[in-house]
Amino acid sequence: MTEAKLEAWLEETRSFAPSTEFAQQANAQPSLYGEASADPVAWWREQAERLTWTTAPSSTLEWDPPFATWFGDGTLNASYNCVDRHVEAGRGDKVAYHWVGDAEGESRITTYAELQKMVARCANALTELGVTAGDRVAVYLPMIPEAIVTMLAIVRLGAIHSVVFAGFSADALSSRILDSDCRFVVTADGAFRRGTASPLKPAVDEALETCPNVKAVLVVRRTGGEVGWVDGRDHWWHVVVERQSDQHTYESFPAEQTMFIMYTSGTTAKPKGIFHTTGGYLTHVATTYHYIFDVKPETDVCWTAADIGWITGHSYIVYGPLLNGVTQVLYEGLPDSGGKDRWWRIIEHHQVSILYTAPTTIRTLMKWGTQYPASADLSSLRLLGTVGEPINPEAWMWYREHVGGNRCPIVDTWWQTETGGILISPLPGITATKPGAAMTPFPGINVDVVDNDGRSVGNGQGGYLVLTAPWPGMTRGIYGDPARFKETYWSRFPGSYFAGDGAKRDEDGDLWLLGRIDDVMNISGHRLSTTEVEHALVGHPSVAEAAVVGAYDEITGQAIVAFVTLRGTAEGGEMDPALIIEELRQHVANVISPIARPRQIILTPELPKTRSGKIMRRLLRDVAENRQLGDVTTLTDPTVVNMISALMESHPSSED
Numbered sequence: 001m002t003e004a005k006l007e008a009w010l011e012e013t014r015s016f017a018p019s020t021e022f023a024q025q026a027n028a029q030p031s032l033y034g035e036a037s038a039d040p041v042a043w044w045r046e047q048a049e050r051l052t053w054t055t056a057p058s059s060t061l062e063w064d065p066p067f068a069t070w071f072g073d074g075t076l077n078a079s080y081n082c083v084d085r086h087v088e089a090g091r092g093d094k095v096a097y098h099w100v101g102d103a104e105g106e107s108r109i110t111t112y113a114e115l116q117k118m119v120a121r122c123a124n125a126l127t128e129l130g131v132t133a134g135d136r137v138a139v140y141l142p143m144i145p146e147a148i149v150t151m152l153a154i155v156r157l158g159a160i161h162s163v164v165f166a167g168f169s170a171d172a173l174s175s176r177i178l179d180s181d182c183r184f185v186v187t188a189d190g191a192f193r194r195g196t197a198s199p200l201k202p203a204v205d206e207a208l209e210t211c212p213n214v215k216a217v218l219v220v221r222r223t224g225g226e227v228g229w230v231d232g233r234d235h236w237w238h239v240v241v242e243r244q245s246d247q248h249t250y251e252s253f254p255a256e257q258t259m260f261i262m263y264t265s266g267t268t269a270k271p272k273g274i275f276h277t278t279g280g281y282l283t284h285v286a287t288t289y290h291y292i293f294d295v296k297p298e299t300d301v302c303w304t305a306a307d308i309g310w311i312t313g314h315s316y317i318v319y320g321p322l323l324n325g326v327t328q329v330l331y332e333g334l335p336d337s338g339g340k341d342r343w344w345r346i347i348e349h350h351q352v353s354i355l356y357t358a359p360t361t362i363r364t365l366m367k368w369g370t371q372y373p374a375s376a377d378l379s380s381l382r383l384l385g386t387v388g389e390p391i392n393p394e395a396w397m398w399y400r401e402h403v404g405g406n407r408c409p410i411v412d413t414w415w416q417t418e419t420g421g422i423l424i425s426p427l428p429g430i431t432a433t434k435p436g437a438a439m440t441p442f443p444g445i446n447v448d449v450v451d452n453d454g455r456s457v458g459n460g461q462g463g464y465l466v467l468t469a470p471w472p473g474m475t476r477g478i479y480g481d482p483a484r485f486k487e488t489y490w491s492r493f494p495g496s497y498f499a500g501d502g503a504k505r506d507e508d509g510d511l512w513l514l515g516r517i518d519d520v521m522n523i524s525g526h527r528l529s530t531t532e533v534e535h536a537l538v539g540h541p542s543v544a545e546a547a548v549v550g551a552y553d554e555i556t557g558q559a560i561v562a563f564v565t566l567r568g569t570a571e572g573g574e575m576d577p578a579l580i581i582e583e584l585r586q587h588v589a590n591v592i593s594p595i596a597r598p599r600q601i602i603l604t605p606e607l608p609k610t611r612s613g614k615i616m617r618r619l620l621r622d623v624a625e626n627r628q629l630g631d632v633t634t635l636t637d638p639t640v641v642n643m644i645s646a647l648m649e650s651h652p653s654s655e656d
């Protein structure tokens with residue numbers, strides 16, 4: 001973000017205490033912090049009671065940094081905990097999901113009893129296809145109930161899901177399948193976006209050309225129409241799943257059984273397969289969901305507006321809410337599928353009481369205007385949340401006023417794919433919130449802000465965010481690469497987990513997250529590495545060299561700006577710059593995903609480099625954000641940046 005914006009952000013002085021009414025009924029009461037800090041490990045052991053264990057754990061934490069074991073000798077079944085036990089407790093008729101399709105009027109209600117049967121059928125089908133405990137299964141599905149059923153069926157069998165966001169390309173899918181050697185894929189023929197069917201199966205077919213170990217593909221029919229088919233490998237869901245018995249006897253697995261892998265971008269071109277295990281992860285998401293979202297399973301209707309292809313979908317659409325037995329809205333479409341008031345009509349129609357989404361979505365809704373939220377009755381809402389990137393005070397205030405009617409507490413939740421669940425957030429009945437601040441570590445979580453030498457900074461100062469003690473939902477590592485896990489997270493400040501984020505403690509000691517301090521970009525709450533995009537660009541035959549930076553963007557938080565030098569053409573002919581820029585933007589979208597399409601590409605004959613040949617991204621960021629240039633003395637040729645600045649000014653930015 002620009003310096004001026006950052007300053008305005010940090011000068012924010014407003015504060016909003018919860019109403020007495022909210023505070024009195026809240027799940028989290030002020031004594032909670034003291035109870036947890038007295039003995040965090042014992043406190044987490046108590047929270048583990050939220051789960052139904054087949055064998056109750058006698059051990060809590062074993063810590064051999066950076067490798068943790070939580071509840072190590074306990075056994076349980078994740079899917080039983082999310083579904084069956086609610087049915088056994090007589091809550092089978094309770095709605096688990098109101099699924100709302102992309103198209104107006106398309107909806108499906110699924111009760112916990114129905115969900116149990118769907119999961120049982122799917123687990124039986126996966127067994128028939130050969131899935132056994134420990135197998136990796138790739139899931140490449142849109143936001144349809146089958147996605148959740150599939151995830152629950154996989155973990156029911158003790159297998160491991162690797163959900164790949166359905167917006168990712170065939171290349172991205174195949175590299176993820178290969179990295180963790182997935183043997184099975186569950187997908188759909190296509191997905192709907194604003195009424196248009198877009199195919200998914202062709203990307204799977206293309207991806208599998210390089211994945212010979214995949215034995216079976218299960219395909220949900222969502223959009224209809226022709227699909228390519230490999231006999232013996234491909235199976236229709238409506239044939240194989242629907243004919244199964246709706247009874248399935250589950251087995252129990254150790255607490256440290258790997259439950260899922262979620263790929264996320266780091267600072268290199270290769271995404272990291274972050275893996276999570278069962279008992280600790282489920283304890284963490286069940287506990288945070290209960291206290292931070294203050295859920296009352298009998299009355300609340302919860303809507304986490306995220307995609308199951310990201311960690312937010314895993315922790316706060318699938319596992320956290322289901323463990324708590326709540327009713328949810330599951331929405332397939334985009335915020336404006338069927339009109340710019342679609343969201344608000346969904347909230348009104350389903351009487352949503354708890355809404356959780358990303359700042360980028362709030363800014364988009366804000367741009368469309370207050371007339372849309374004002375046109376619906378939003379009085380059912382009682383709590384709002386945000387996640388994924390820093391929220392600017394302006395968007396926070398808009399959310400509070402125009403969505404929350406100045407009555408709903410807002411929880412700005414900080415966490416990561418690696419952390420499994422929320423680590424920093426207000427507690428809605430306790431914390432007086434400040435617009436733009438994530439405020440306080442969750443009970444049982446130990447956070448610090450440190451300087452370059454690892455020393456804790458005082459109030460009013462900024463530094464690096466670290467976690468100084470293990471927590472139950474923490475990743476157990478990078479799949480197949482323990483050395484990279486140590487190096488990436490545990491070497492910068494020995495003994496602590498380094499999150500890669502900058503943070504500030506204000507004068508009251510409250511925490512403000514300031515975004516990434518490394519080469520990870522955050523585009524609309526999606527993590528992408530600069531190197532990943534550079535890698536895609538230099539893979540194009542016309543590109544000689546590329547440097548990518550994340551630049552401030554009003555709507556998406558950050559946007560991708562790429563500086564590219566082209567190869568000379570053999571014939572000496574000139575290419576039309578506008579055409580090549582468009583081609584390169586499309587190329588990145590094809591290689592990674594449309595979310596990685598650069599906002600701007602600047603063609604430049606040279607890139608600014610230090611004498612040792614390192615590209616000075618910091619300077620390019622200054623250029624991309626129209627800032628005064630920083631120190632240029634280490635450059636081989638200081639005139640290069642001025643030339644690039646001039647080029648940047650003459651290039652219009654391309655918007656989609």
Ligand code: WTA
Pocket residue numbers: 264310311312386387388389390391412413414415416417418438499500501513514515516522525526527
């Ligand atoms: C950023 C998403 C500020 C942060 C759950 C982190 C945030 C990265 C917040 C993780 C927040 C997430 N305030 N920044 N409330 N929440 N971030 O792995 O930079 O997709 O490191 O997990 O998002 O992104 P990830």
